[in-house]
Amino acid sequence: MQSQKNGSAESSSSTPILQLDQITKTFPGVKALDAVRLSLYPGEVTALIGENGAGKSTVVKTLTGIYQPDGGRILLDGQAIKFDTPQSAADAGVTAIHQETVLFDELTVAENIFIGHAPKTKFGLIDKTAMFDRTAEILDGIGAKIDGRVKLKDLGIASRHLVAIARALSVDARVVIMDEPTAALSQTEIEELYELVDTLKAQGKAILFISHKFDEIFRIADRFTVFRDGQFVGEGEIANVQESDLVQMMVGRAVDQLFPKREADIGETILEVKDYCHPTEFEDINFSLRKGEILGFYGLVGAGRSEFMQSLIGITRPSKGSVEVEGVQQDIRSPAGAIDAGIVYVPEDRGKQGAITDLPIFQNVTLPSLNAISNKGFLQLAEEFKLAREYTERLDLRAASLDTNVGALSGGNQQKVVIAKWLATKPKVIILDEPTKGIDIGSKAAVHDFMSELAAEGLSVIMVSSEIPEILGMSDRVIVMREGRMVAELDGDDMNPETLVRHAVGIASTENVT
Amino acid sequence: MSLAENTTRSIPDRLRSPLRSKVVSWETLLLGVAIGIFVFNSLASPYFLDAWNLSDATFNFTEKAMIAFAMALLIIAGEIDLSVAAIIALASTAMGVAMEMGAGTPVLVLVGLGTGLLCGAFNGALVTKLGLPSIVVTIGTMSLFRGISFIILGDGAFRGYPSDFSWFGQGYVFWVISVELVIFVILAIFFGILLHKTNFGRAVYAIGNNPTGALFSGIRVDRVKMILFLMTGLMAGLAAVCLTSRLGSTRPSIATGMELEVVTMVVLGGVNILGGSGSIPGVVIAAFVMGLVTFGLGLLNVPGIVMSIFIGLLLIGVIALPRLWAMWRKS
Numbered sequence: 001m002q003s004q005k006n007g008s009a010e011s012s013s014s015t016p017i018l019q020l021d022q023i024t025k026t027f028p029g030v031k032a033l034d035a036v037r038l039s040l041y042p043g044e045v046t047a048l049i050g051e052n053g054a055g056k057s058t059v060v061k062t063l064t065g066i067y068q069p070d071g072g073r074i075l076l077d078g079q080a081i082k083f084d085t086p087q088s089a090a091d092a093g094v095t096a097i098h099q100e101t102v103l104f105d106e107l108t109v110a111e112n113i114f115i116g117h118a119p120k121t122k123f124g125l126i127d128k129t130a131m132f133d134r135t136a137e138i139l140d141g142i143g144a145k146i147d148g149r150v151k152l153k154d155l156g157i158a159s160r161h162l163v164a165i166a167r168a169l170s171v172d173a174r175v176v177i178m179d180e181p182t183a184a185l186s187q188t189e190i191e192e193l194y195e196l197v198d199t200l201k202a203q204g205k206a207i208l209f210i211s212h213k214f215d216e217i218f219r220i221a222d223r224f225t226v227f228r229d230g231q232f233v234g235e236g237e238i239a240n241v242q243e244s245d246l247v248q249m250m251v252g253r254a255v256d257q258l259f260p261k262r263e264a265d266i267g268e269t270i271l272e273v274k275d276y277c278h279p280t281e282f283e284d285i286n287f288s289l290r291k292g293e294i295l296g297f298y299g300l301v302g303a304g305r306s307e308f309m310q311s312l313i314g315i316t317r318p319s320k321g322s323v324e325v326e327g328v329q330q331d332i333r334s335p336a337g338a339i340d341a342g343i344v345y346v347p348e349d350r351g352k353q354g355a356i357t358d359l360p361i362f363q364n365v366t367l368p369s370l371n372a373i374s375n376k377g378f379l380q381l382a383e384e385f386k387l388a389r390e391y392t393e394r395l396d397l398r399a400a401s402l403d404t405n406v407g408a409l410s411g412g413n414q415q416k417v418v419i420a421k422w423l424a425t426k427p428k429v430i431i432l433d434e435p436t437k438g439i440d441i442g443s444k445a446a447v448h449d450f451m452s453e454l455a456a457e458g459l460s461v462i463m464v465s466s467e468i469p470e471i472l473g474m475s476d477r478v479i480v481m482r483e484g485r486m487v488a489e490l491d492g493d494d495m496n497p498e499t500l501v502r503h504a505v506g507i508a509s510t511e512n513v514t
Numbered sequence: 515m516s517l518a519e520n521t522t523r524s525i526p527d528r529l530r531s532p533l534r535s536k537v538v539s540w541e542t543l544l545l546g547v548a549i550g551i552f553v554f555n556s557l558a559s560p561y562f563l564d565a566w567n568l569s570d571a572t573f574n575f576t577e578k579a580m581i582a583f584a585m586a587l588l589i590i591a592g593e594i595d596l597s598v599a600a601i602i603a604l605a606s607t608a609m610g611v612a613m614e615m616g617a618g619t620p621v622l623v624l625v626g627l628g629t630g631l632l633c634g635a636f637n638g639a640l641v642t643k644l645g646l647p648s649i650v651v652t653i654g655t656m657s658l659f660r661g662i663s664f665i666i667l668g669d670g671a672f673r674g675y676p677s678d679f680s681w682f683g684q685g686y687v688f689w690v691i692s693v694e695l696v697i698f699v700i701l702a703i704f705f706g707i708l709l710h711k712t713n714f715g716r717a718v719y720a721i722g723n724n725p726t727g728a729l730f731s732g733i734r735v736d737r738v739k740m741i742l743f744l745m746t747g748l749m750a751g752l753a754a755v756c757l758t759s760r761l762g763s764t765r766p767s768i769a770t771g772m773e774l775e776v777v778t779m780v781v782l783g784g785v786n787i788l789g790g791s792g793s794i795p796g797v798v799i800a801a802f803v804m805g806l807v808t809f810g811l812g813l814l815n816v817p818g819i820v821m822s823i824f825i826g827l828l829l830i831g832v833i834a835l836p837r838l839w840a841m842w843r844k845s
Contacts, residue, residue, distance in 0.1 A: 315730070334734060345730070356723045367716070370713040377714065401527060402527050
């Protein structure tokens with residue numbers, strides 16, 4: 001393995017700001033980190049790569065003082081230091097932008113940025129003038145055109161993200177940790193984020209960038225460090241590494257194909273949607289789906305894809321339109337009705353909509369199928385475990401027991417539970433909304449493989465995804481949505497990245513697309 | 515999974531046996547507390563260990579517990595009904611009106627239960643159809659229901675219920691086993707099975723843990739909540755029948771403050787006030803604990819106000835104990 005070069009800072013002239021040396025962290029039954037190391041250099045972006053469960057989140061929590069390591073040292077400018085509390089990490093200039101930073105809707109942008117450390121007047125009250133001035137300064141520094149006096153609830157997702165970043169920077173950070181910063185962003189917003197990262201680099205800050213997306217890593221990072229199962233695997237410079245090498249380091253073996261699309265026999269029409277409209281979210285949706293087909297829905301964030309899917313399963317009512325399953329007109333008024341009609345939906349928001357994280361795996365799997373595992377309304381525990389086992393094993397779920405709470409599983413395994421629960425209802429159509437968002441590359445391949453298998457068995461699949469490789473790799477046909485409307489239906493040779501993006505952003509000619 | 519080893523590893527159903535998780539549980543702790551109070555009481559007062567005295571003690575909790583069972587399900591589902599004591603007042607008043615109009619015992623019972631059911635339907639409709647928070651709705655209906663009762667009765671009272679009506683609150687089925695105690699036992703079994711052994715009970719837990727997730731999973735969330743409000747109203751109606759029968763009269767101030775004792779019983783029984791977890795056996799034991807405490811203190815001639823202080827301390831103590839234990843073990 002040529003990429004297993006060890007991090008003998010061979011090519012760096014500068015010395016790291018922050019280093020982890022032989023850090024170990026043990027939880028009951030799990031060694032989350034096993035003598036790992038990591039170096040962050042001023043003015044450089046280090047990508048931390050690894051599957052879910054590799055220990056990335058534990059590293060972030062160790063660096064920000066939430067967890068205390070059981071062994072090893074943290075070095076700041078070469079001096080050993082202890083981060084006993086989140087405050088001590090912040091004092092040392094380490095700040096993190098989390099996957100979902102908690103912000104406050106009813107407060108202004110400036111108040112959000114300075115919550116907990118607002119500048120004070122000599123009477124101990126909040127110095128509003130100073131606060132707004134500093135806010136303008138920080139927002140200016142990251143090139144964000146946001147008014148500090150606006151309430152947060154009036155901002156879009158991208159602007160909120162900038163506020164989260166501004167908040168992290170308001171504490172004079174030297175080390176900035178970005179944990180999956182692009183997860184909720186559209187393509188344009190991601191580009192803006194990249195520019196911001198460049199600005200931060202120019203200011204000499206050390207950046208730790210955690211992401212599952214390889215295109216991002218190759219676009220933004222200078223260095224990489226790879227973890228696998230809580231252990232350090234390798235590090236080096238991005239310029240000297242191939243994508244396939246990184247994948248191999250992450251999973252410990254070669255991955256031939258990320259999108260193992262199998263040929264499925266596409267049969268008769270299963271689902272027919274006509275003139276489907278909603279007063280505010282979407283308009284005139286018309287399409288049909290055939291047996292064994294995988295239909296991709298592509299679009300930017302906010303194109304109305306999820307809203308349409310949720311309306312299809314009865315969460316919201318359409319203003320007009322009809323749905324036919326196997327030629328029979330359906331009036332779906334609730335998810336329960338959708339299950340009866342054979343349409344099920346795996347939502348994007350796993351924690352809130354997909355799973356009941358405080359209930360055990362087996363109860364999650366059987367929740368939509370309670371009638372199948374009960375007798376006259378009385379639960380049959382043996383039947384319940386049988387059903388849960390059958391479907392979780394099909395998906396190769398990794399868990400200590402079926403009685404484990406879903407919240408204790410990794411993102412990839414949670415997704416497997418959610419998919420298992422819907423397959424257990426024996427649906428005709430399964431809608432997968434961003435099925436691989438935020439899950440590790442191994443689970444991702446498993447989900448893709450499984451999707452193909454299902455289609456080959458005759459299930460019809462609708463896949464909503466914002467990842468172009470996923471859409472193109474998996475779908476037989478792609479529908480592109482923009483601003484609540486279907487703008488294109490592509491198949492065959494039309495299914496290429498340029499055409500897709502062109503329709504999604506609404507640019508007519510290819511020249512304008514970069 | 516294409517990347518996995520080809521060995522299929524079987525996931526065990528459970529790591530801890532259900533029996534073992536029962537041994538180290540809230541209910542066990544509470545049972546210990548109940549036994550402790552029982553022993554303390556029998557040592558403190560020579561009159562405690564008397565079959566008839568113990569039988570009398572059960573009246574301290576049977577009516578509250580009837581409501582507490584339904585309330586437990588409601589709270590597990592993430593809702594609450596604070597109007598239950600006011601429902602008792604209104605149902606009792608309605609029975610009084612019916613009695614004045616010459617109704618016999620069967621009609622009186624139907625009027626009591628029917629009023630409870632209607633009040634529950636009103637609460638449930640406001641919560642599920644209009645999407646209002648139940649705590650606000652039922653604080654409102656608490657004043658509304660009791661207000662109607664006050665308008666009808668003023669500072670008067672209904673007396674002179676038929677003599678066979680007294681069977682519910684004063685009758686005995688066998689020796690010292692009162693009618694109310696039998697109703698309590700039947701309801702405990704009914705609600706225990708409903709919550710722990712049926713699809714409906716599973717839906718209640720799912721809704722309490724994550725209402726959005728439950729809805730997306732095909733649970734008819736509003737329907738389940740509506741049924742829970744109806745059941746709570748019906749149980750308040752039943753408690754009104756028993757209480758009115760036991761007291762033999764109706765005043766608008768009947769059962770004042772009982773909603774808090776019912777909620778205390780539910781929370782003492784280990785039901786998470788934020789929803790999502792709890793059990794009927796826990797509530798049953800909590801009912802006995804509260805009954806034993808009030809009765810024991812009564813035998814020792816402790817005044818009522820001190821009793822409520824004691825119940826309050828007990829509640830805080832029992833809730834704080836596991837937390838303190840965890841903190842102590844950590845340090």
